[in-house]
Amino acid sequence: xxxxxxxxxxxxxxxxxxxxxxxxxxxxxxxxxxxxxxxxxxxxxxxxxxxxxxxxxxxxxxxxxxxxxxxxxxxxxxxxxxxxxxxxxxxxxxxxxxxxxxxxxxxxxxxxxxxxxxxxxxxxxxxxxxxxxxxxxxxxxxxxxxxxxxxxxxxxxxxxxxxxxxxxxxxxxxxxxxxxxxxxxxxxxxxxxxxxxxxxxxxxxxxxxxxxxxxxxxxxxxxxxxxxxxxxxxxxxxxxxxxxxxxxxxxxxxxxx
Amino acid sequence: xxxxxxxxxxxxxxxxxxxxxxxxxxxxxxxxxxxxxxxxxxxxxxxxxxxxxxxxxxxxxxxxxxxxxxxxxxxxxxxxxxxxxxxxxxxxxxxxxxxxxxxxxxxxxxxxxxxxxxxxxxxxxxxxxxxxxxxxxxxxxxxxxxxxxxxxxxxxxxxxxxxxxxxxxxxxxxxxxxxxxxxxxxxxxxxxxxxxxxxxxxxxxxxxxxxxxxxxxxxxxxxxxxxxxxxxxxxxxxx
Amino acid sequence: xxxxxxxxxxxxxxxxxxxxxxxxxxxxxxxxxxxxxxxxxxxxxxxxxxxxxxxxxxxxxxxxxxxxxxxxxxxxxxxxxxxxxxxxxxxxxxxxxxxxxxxxxxxxxxxxxxxxxxxxxxxxxxxxxxxxxxxxxxxxxxxxxxxxxxxxxxxxxxxxxxxxxxxxxxxxxxxxxxxxxxxxxxxxxxxxxxxxxxxxxxxxxxxxxxxxxxxxxxxxxxxxxxxxxxxxxxxxxxxxxxxxxxxxxxxxxxxxxxxxxxxxxxxxxxxxxxxxxxxxxxx
Numbered sequence: 115x116x117x118x119x120x121x122x123x124x125x126x127x128x129x130x131x132x133x134x135x136x137x138x139x140x141x142x143x144x145x146x147x148x149x150x151x152x153x154x155x156x157x158x159x160x161x162x163x164x165x166x167x168x169x170x171x172x173x174x175x176x177x178x179x180x181x182x183x184x185x186x187x188x189x190x191x192x193x194x195x196x197x198x199x200x201x202x203x204x205x206x207x208x209x210x211x212x213x214x215x216x217x218x219x220x221x222x223x224x225x226x227x228x229x230x231x232x233x234x235x236x237x238x239x240x241x242x243x244x245x246x247x248x249x250x251x252x253x254x255x256x257x258x259x260x261x262x263x264x265x266x267x268x269x270x271x272x273x274x275x276x277x278x279x280x281x282x283x284x285x286x287x288x289x290x291x292x293x294x295x296x297x298x299x300x301x302x303x304x305x306x307x308x309x310x311x312x313x314x315x316x317x318x319x320x321x322x323x324x325x326x327x328x329x330x331x332x333x334x335x336x337x338x339x340x341x342x343x344x345x346x347x348x349x350x351x352x353x354x355x356x357x358x359x360x361x362x363x364x365x366x367x368x369x370x371x
Numbered sequence: 372x373x374x375x376x377x378x379x380x381x382x383x384x385x386x387x388x389x390x391x392x393x394x395x396x397x398x399x400x401x402x403x404x405x406x407x408x409x410x411x412x413x414x415x416x417x418x419x420x421x422x423x424x425x426x427x428x429x430x431x432x433x434x435x436x437x438x439x440x441x442x443x444x445x446x447x448x449x450x451x452x453x454x455x456x457x458x459x460x461x462x463x464x465x466x467x468x469x470x471x472x473x474x475x476x477x478x479x480x481x482x483x484x485x486x487x488x489x490x491x492x493x494x495x496x497x498x499x500x501x502x503x504x505x506x507x508x509x510x511x512x513x514x515x516x517x518x519x520x521x522x523x524x525x526x527x528x529x530x531x532x533x534x535x536x537x538x539x540x541x542x543x544x545x546x547x548x549x550x551x552x553x554x555x556x557x558x559x560x561x562x563x564x565x566x567x568x569x570x571x572x573x574x575x576x577x578x579x580x581x582x583x584x585x586x587x588x589x590x591x592x593x594x595x596x597x598x599x600x601x602x603x604x605x606x607x608x609x610x
Numbered sequence: 611x612x613x614x615x616x617x618x619x620x621x622x623x624x625x626x627x628x629x630x631x632x633x634x635x636x637x638x639x640x641x642x643x644x645x646x647x648x649x650x651x652x653x654x655x656x657x658x659x660x661x662x663x664x665x666x667x668x669x670x671x672x673x674x675x676x677x678x679x680x681x682x683x684x685x686x687x688x689x690x691x692x693x694x695x696x697x698x699x700x701x702x703x704x705x706x707x708x709x710x711x712x713x714x715x716x717x718x719x720x721x722x723x724x725x726x727x728x729x730x731x732x733x734x735x736x737x738x739x740x741x742x743x744x745x746x747x748x749x750x751x752x753x754x755x756x757x758x759x760x761x762x763x764x765x766x767x768x769x770x771x772x773x774x775x776x777x778x779x780x781x782x783x784x785x786x787x788x789x790x791x792x793x794x795x796x797x798x799x800x801x802x803x804x805x806x807x808x809x810x811x812x813x814x815x816x817x818x819x820x821x822x823x824x825x826x827x828x829x830x831x832x833x834x835x836x837x838x839x840x841x842x843x844x845x846x847x848x849x850x851x852x853x854x855x856x857x858x859x860x861x862x863x864x865x866x867x868x869x870x871x872x873x874x875x876x877x878x879x880x881x882x883x884x885x886x887x888x889x890x891x892x893x
Contacts (some may be wrong), residue, residue: 129705163413187622194619221869244630309718340723356385
């Protein structure tokens with residue numbers, strides 16, 4: 115029994131230490147603005163009194179959902195094509211995309227700015243959505259995942275006369291379900307935490323999504339900032355707990371091929 | 372058998388996560404809806420005037436009721452409203468400006484016309500407000516004084532608010548239970564939840580539209596100020 | 611037939627990649643070898659030589675290399691060590707693994723708030739120092755910012771790497787270890803002969819991810835320190851961002867192309883190492 119308790123010590127300390135900012139934020143959300151002490155005014159302001167915060171939250175949520183779904187879709191299609199339908203140049207393409215995955219956003223920020231300006235998309239959230247949907251990470255990730263699926267499955271489908279799209283959607287994706295879900299969650303988190311693109315492509319604090327807006331709230335409205343921070347945690351935490359099994363499987367399995 | 376328990380555990384964990392998530396997001400959604408109404412109800416009500424233009428010794432002065440002047444740090448200030456872009460529509464935003472005033476014989480005050488921030492020759496000045504107006508606040512302009520409600524009417528309004536709160540909480544629990552069926556892929560039950568939610572939103576909107584609650588009987592800072600309600604009720608009894 | 615259909619399937623991904631990533635980068639490449647406002651002229655490597663004599667660029671380069679050189683090995687070897695220590699956990703291991711993974715998902719704003727709460731002017735660290743009778747300062751804007759950023763990196767990504775190593779180590783069949791112990795091998799030998807060779811490809815993959823994540827730390831550095839932070843955390847991306855703000859497209863594109871070259875070189879090295887270890891494993 116003693117040995118068991120001691121084994122919990124290290125992971126317990128690790129887990130608590132790692133979650134310190136969350137606890138701190140929770141504590142801040144109860145701080146009073148004018149008079150120090152316990153106060154629920156932060157929660158009241160964000161949840162009941164000024165609809166602006168919650169509306170921005172829902173809009174950001176929708177935008178990130180679109181980006182995540184779009185990236186998963188293009189990733190599945192592109193990854194399936196690279197892994198299963200080895201067309202001319204697919205290897206080169208895969209390596210190209212993998213290299214671009216590592217490159218930071220700044221490398222392509224400028225030309226994107228000019229391109230989006232030409233398309234008149236600069237001051238709308240489409241400037242954030244479109245590059246997000248076509249990010250190479252999705253294709254590379256799914257190519258890795260689909261490579262692990264044995265070829266016999268695809269050949270059987272081919273013989274049954276299944277069309278390309280139905281092959282992808284009805285056979286490949288269910289077989290690689292943890293990897294697809296992991297991709298969805300990771301790209302959601304990536305877009306939920308977007309900072310450089312909104313600051314460059316959008317004008318003015320009013321247009322910012324929740325991720326950057328959080329940092330621009332006045333420092334003397336600390337409780338409001340903390341409540342918004344907790345609000346930002348909610349979707350990510352939900353996805354995390356709902357898909358925990360798939361995440362652990364997807365990250366564990368999909369890279370061993 | 373141990374494989375089965377892992378499957379079971381996963382399914383239970385998913386169900387719990389969905390229930391919690393559904394509750395949180397349903398709560399947030401309803402809060403969004405309610406906060407639009409709360410913001411409208413808690414909007415300060417003001418009466419404005421454009422004053423009377425007079426010419427004195429070749430200069431134009433504008434005369435106002437004395438209540439239009441607000442004294443801050445011993446300096447006279449006027450508060451005026453300006454139409455600006457709000458969240459859904461154009462709102463009236465309060466601005467302040469320090470101006471020199473001169474008292475008139477009939478108790479009014481007048482201000483030199485060039486000191487006033489005129490917009491196409493007019494400025495809407497606040498001379499009466501339910502609660503002291505603050506700079507940057509969004510206000511609603513009313514034309515005439517709302518009649519003071521009788522004690523019975525006030526109690527009726529409060530009962531209405533309280534009833535709505537209780538009704539909301541009960542309905543939301545039912546809606547939550549129905550929506551949770553989506554996780555078990557029982558689409559019909561889940562859709563019942565969606566329909567109930569839409570009904571709730573429509574009915575609530577209608578209730579808020581009809582229940583015209585004057586700003587005076589609502590607390591100054593936040594709508595959940597129970598102390599204020601109790602005080603107002605006991606005051607109403609005295610009247 | 612199969613090959614032709616593949617292109618159609620990959621069309622959206624390819625078109626999007628070309629439009630928003632590849633072609634923009636080629637344009638950057640053109641900018642990096644040309645000069646002039648309006649009409650650009652080809653100038654060869656002149657931009658590059660100018661860049662490598664630029665004081666700010668060299669500072670940014672030094673800082674980035676220093677940061678990578680310190681943060682990445684610590685996180686990788688620390689994660690490896692911790693994942694071995696935590697192997698013995700069965701129950702509660704799930705909760706712990708989730709907790710370690712969580713910092714990766716926490717929104718940037720929360721992490722920034724946390725850092726300010728610890729090391730800011732009115733932060734926890736200063737409170738401790740005050741009790742010890744020392745005066746504290748706003749550590750985020752001093753040269754301690756470098757270590758703060760390192761700690762932030764470790765906090766965020768340690769759990770991620772622990773998870774990746776943990777799963778891979780668990781996939782090593784138990785009988786290997788039992789056989790080694792029966793043969794009387796010590797722990798160190800077990801690690802060197804059994805664990806390490808099997809983990810090496812995973813280690814390389816983690817190295818790749820760790821390098822990718824170094825670039826992600828820029829966001830926190832930017833939100834904490836602004837455009838011109840303390841000179842110890844002035845990273846390559848700060849340089850690029852400022853060049854962008856100053857409309858100095860030459861510098862920005864030159865840095866991008868250099869970065870790509872370095873990444874390509876590193877990827878090539880990693881690929882060779884992987885091939886080498888694979889051939890060794892097959893022996």
